Amino acid sequence: SINGKCFDWLLISRRSCFRAGVRYYVRGIDSEGHAANFVETEQIVHYKGGKASFVQTRGSIPFFWSQRPNLKYKPKPQISKSVNHMDGFQRHFDSQIISYGKQMIVNLVNQKGSEKPLEQTFSKMVNSMANGMVRYVAFDFHKECSRMRWDRLQILMDQLADQQDE
DSSP: OBTTBOOEEEEEEEEOSSSOOOTTTSOSBOTTOOBTTOEEEEEEEEETTEEEEEEEEEOSOSSSEEOOOOSSSSOOOEEOSSSOHHHHHHHHHHHHHHHHSSEEEEEOSOSSGGGHHHHHHHHHHHHHHOOTTEEEEEOOHHHHTGGGOGGGHHHHHHHHHHHHHO
16 A cells, blocks of 8 residues: 555566576577576556556576686676577567567676676677667666665666656
8 A cells, every 4th residue: 555545566577497597507598599597577566457567577698608607706708609699689589579579678787897798799789680679778787886876777767768658
């Protein structure tokens, strides 16, 4: 109940059975376009007979890459050089569009250091796909929100506001 108005709020997360695994051991996609550790989270609000739903998905960056554990705290990601990334990438987003419609990709990885090639490759692939149903936004979460500066998330929210309203 908020301000005397009662409503039901449901939060449901569904984890995909494809490419499930432990962080660092399972990354990227498979040839069918299934992203590692893919989760769909749906928020449902029910108020006076009306219902609204918002679905958010998350998963590993959808091309062929790995991050093999070693003695370092954060192993360096390796982008596969021996495969055609675009086939699996295209399958992934075709499936996403069929299931959910228009896509807003929010990439939160570091845009410098060892994660920079992941962000650059992801951005390049979205642009080469040239699909009006897919929009890409990169936000260096660690840089922008370091030292507990959570207010800086407003920068991202402002970037996404029009598409989220849509």
